[in-house]
Amino acid sequence: MITIKYFASLKSIAEKEEDSLDIENPISIDQLSDIISKTAPKMGAVIREKKVMISVNQEMASADTIIRDGDEVAFLPPFSGGSI
Amino acid sequence: MITIKYFASLKSIAEKEEDSLDIENPISIDQLSDIISKTAPKMGAVIREKKVMISVNQEMASADTIIRDGDEVAFLPPFSGGSI
Amino acid sequence: MSTTIDAKIRIQLENFSITDEIEAMKKVSRNIGGITTFLGTGREISKGQNISELNFEHYPKMAEKKLEEIREKSIKDFGIIDMSIIHRIGHIDIGENIVLIVAAGEHRGETFKACEWAIAELKRTTPIWKRETTSTGEVWVQDTP
Amino acid sequence: MSTTIDAKIRIQLENFSITDEIEAMKKVSRNIGGITTFLGTGREISKGQNISELNFEHYPKMAEKKLEEIREKSIKDFGIIDMSIIHRIGHIDIGENIVLIVAAGEHRGETFKACEWAIAELKRTTPIWKRETTSTGEVWVQDTP
Numbered sequence: 001m002i003t004i005k006y007f008a009s010l011k012s013i014a015e016k017e018e019d020s021l022d023i024e025n026p027i028s029i030d031q032l033s034d035i036i037s038k039t040a041p042k043m044g045a046v047i048r049e050k051k052v053m054i055s056v057n058q059e060m061a062s063a064d065t066i067i068r069d070g071d072e073v074a075f076l077p078p079f080s081g082g083s084i
Numbered sequence: 085m086i087t088i089k090y091f092a093s094l095k096s097i098a099e100k101e102e103d104s105l106d107i108e109n110p111i112s113i114d115q116l117s118d119i120i121s122k123t124a125p126k127m128g129a130v131i132r133e134k135k136v137m138i139s140v141n142q143e144m145a146s147a148d149t150i151i152r153d154g155d156e157v158a159f160l161p162p163f164s165g166g167s168i
Numbered sequence: 169m170s171t172t173i174d175a176k177i178r179i180q181l182e183n184f185s186i187t188d189e190i191e192a193m194k195k196v197s198r199n200i201g202g203i204t205t206f207l208g209t210g211r212e213i214s215k216g217q218n219i220s221e222l223n224f225e226h227y228p229k230m231a232e233k234k235l236e237e238i239r240e241k242s243i244k245d246f247g248i249i250d251m252s253i254i255h256r257i258g259h260i261d262i263g264e265n266i267v268l269i270v271a272a273g274e275h276r277g278e279t280f281k282a283c284e285w286a287i288a289e290l291k292r293t294t295p296i297w298k299r300e301t302t303s304t305g306e307v308w309v310q311d312t313p
Numbered sequence: 314m315s316t317t318i319d320a321k322i323r324i325q326l327e328n329f330s331i332t333d334e335i336e337a338m339k340k341v342s343r344n345i346g347g348i349t350t351f352l353g354t355g356r357e358i359s360k361g362q363n364i365s366e367l368n369f370e371h372y373p374k375m376a377e378k379k380l381e382e383i384r385e386k387s388i389k390d391f392g393i394i395d396m397s398i399i400h401r402i403g404h405i406d407i408g409e410n411i412v413l414i415v416a417a418g419e420h421r422g423e424t425f426k427a428c429e430w431a432i433a434e435l436k437r438t439t440p441i442w443k444r445e446t447t448s449t450g451e452v453w454v455q456d457t458p
Contacts, residue, residue, distance in 0.1 A: 008225055008297035009308040055295075058230035074227060079291060080298035080309040092370055092442035093453040139440075142375035158372060163436060164443035164454040187332040190352060194408055198357035204428070205350040206421065207335060212343035263339055276351065280429045283349070287421060 002032070002067060005074040006043075010052065014043045014075075029054055030063040032073065043075075052077055086116070086151060089158040090127075094136065098127045098159075113138055114147040116157065127159075136161055176252040177235045179226055179296075183265055184254050193272045196250045202276035204283040208267040210260050214309075217302045224257040224266070227295035231255070234294040238286050246282035248273040253286065255296060321397040322380045324371055324441075328410055329399050338417045341395045347421035349428040353412040355405050359454075362447045369402040369411070372440035376400070379439040383431050391427035393418040398431065400441060 004019040011017050023035060037044025046052055053076045054061050067073055088103040095101050107119060121128025130136055137160045138145045151157055178184075186207065194200055210222050235253045242251045252270045260266055267290070271283040290296075298309045323329075335348055355367050380398045387396045397415045405411055412435070416428040435441075443454045 005227070007227055007295065008299070009310070055227075055230060058227070058233055074230070074295075076227065076295050077297065077308065078310045079293070079295055089372070091372055091440065092444070093455070139372075139375060142372070142378055158375070158440075160372065160440050161442065161453065162455045163438075163440055185332055186335055186350075187330055190331055194354065198407060200354055200408075201356040203352040203354065205331075205352070206425070207348040207350070208421070209339065209345055209348065211346040211419065262343060263345075274356065276353070276429075276432060280351070280425060284421075284425045 001069060003072040004036070005072065007074065007076055009077050010043070010046070010075050013046055014040055026066045026068045028063065029056070029061055029065045029067065029073070032067060033063075047075065085153060087156045088120070089156065091158065091160055093161050094127070094130070094159050097130055098124060110150045110152045112147065113140070113145055113149045113151065113157070116151060117147075131159065176250065177232055177239060178252075178254045179228075179231055179235070179257055180254065181256065181258045183256065184268060186265075186268060189252060189254065189268060189270055193250060193252060193270050196272065199274050200249055200272045201274050202279050203270060203272045204276070204279035205271070206267075206269045206283050206287050207265060208287070210262045210264050210266060212262045214300060214302075217300075217304070219262060219300050219302055221262070221301045222260045222266070223299040223301070224255075224260065225297045225299070226255070226257050231295050235290065238289050238293070241289075242271065242282040242286050246271075246273075246278045246285070248278050248282045251282060251286060253290065255290075255294075257296070321395065322377055322384060323397075323399045324373075324376055324380070324402055325399065326401065326403045328401065329413060331410075331413060334397060334399065334413060334415055338395060338397060338415050341417065344419050345394055345417045346419050347424050348415060348417045349421070349424035350416070351412075351414045351428050351432050352410060353432070355407045355409050355411060357407045359445060359447075362445075362449070364407060364445050364447055366407070366446045367405045367411070368444040368446070369400075369405065370442045370444070371400070371402050376440050380435065383434050383438070386434075387416065387427040387431050391416075391418075391423045391430070393423050393427045396427060396431060398435065400435075400439075402441070 002021045006014040033047045055074045056065055056067055057072055086105045090098040117131045139158045140149050140151055141156055239251045249272045254268045256266055269283050269286050271279040273279040299306055300309055384396045394417045399413045401411055414428050414431050416424040418424040444451055445454055
């Protein structure tokens with residue numbers, strides 16, 4: 001089971017805050033993005049256009065980062081920093 | 085009458101905090117320094133060695149600044165700034 | 169989320185006291201001679217639009233981890249004595265405190281450098297998002313002006 | 314010497330509250346987004362010697378005038394919204410607050426620059442002197458390390 005988290009503006013695009021995917025693994029972030037695109041094309045487009053950053057287990061990841069059962073993948077829109 | 089003020093370490097060198105000099109004026113800071121040197125040679129030496137700054141009426145002055153009756157001349161050792 | 173004032177990294181709903189945070193920092197060492205602090209507050213106007221309120225959301229665990237990394241790197245790279253970083257989340261009104269960075273050192277130069285670097289790094293690396301409410305609606309702020 | 318918190322330039326015997334000073338500053342404008350603060354405190358060790366207490370003396374009128382000049386130049390040259398400068402005089406114990414500079418602006422960059430310039434300029438131009446008491450006696454500090 002892979003946990004997927006969406007934050008800020010992505011919550012309304014994904015229409016959820018969190019998801020649990022029971023998928024074959026290990027797979028790459030790139031492959032995971034393909035799977036998400038099939039069920040959530042709007043979210044897939046945002047990922048493909050690289051408008052988000054992706055973390056795996058709270059560390060920044062890239063398209064070829066490998067994810068495994070139990071991992072937490074998060075899609076992160078650009079940070080606002082919370083101040084000036 | 086010219087008011088003279090001494091601050092910080094200069095108070096113990098001049099052995100006073102303030103002085104009133106009833107001298108002919110206008111005169112330059114340079115000439116005033118000569119007068120002070122005669123009665124207070126230690127203070128005169130400190131002034132001659134340029135170890136102090138001098139202000140006239142709370143503005144920085146130089147050796148050729150002219151002082152007049154009623155002016156306040158202050159001898160200022162280097163500032164510590166009060167912090168790091 | 170912790171509210172213990174001794175914790176040097178905190179993400180919290182409630183407001184903080186700058187005096188209390190500085191006094192807590194002073195207890196770290198008697199060699200502190202300078203403390204530079206940056207406070208970010210809620211501005212009324214953003215890109216010409218009047219803002220009525222702000223809301224902050226964070227990625228728990230990851231945000232705290234990033235703040236701790238910033239703190240440790242500030243101490244190591246700039247030679248300061250210590251740093252604390254506090255960020256509020258949830259609803260914040262105009263003029264209220266949002267984020268506080270306290271950099272304490274023996275001398276002032278390194279505390280200015282560390283504090284300025286830390287707030288820039290926080291904005292760059294810490295998963296915290298801001299939603300502004302204006303007369304035209306709510307919007308997640310995505311750029312870092 | 315004034316103790317009114319609304320006065321933006323003060324030289325005073327008593328301690329000050331950083332929170333109160335920042336809250337007073339926030340009232341100046343609702344467009345303040347960043348406030349950089351520098352606090353100078355009494356260090357325990359100076360040039361390897363243990364300091365037991367500090368005493369500050371100032372040249373009344375001239376010191377206030379210089380601080381006001383620093384404030385006005387900071388606002389003009391760096392484009393900040395406002396600045397307050399408070400310096401204590403008289404007896405100060407180790408760890409106590411000595412000087413506070415609060416620089417408020419719309420954006421953080423100018424507040425860091427203005428605050429750092431202001432404390433350097435204060436040390437350079439403001440007639441305030443520090444006497445350190447150590448085990449070997451009392452000494453007026455004449456350099457600006």
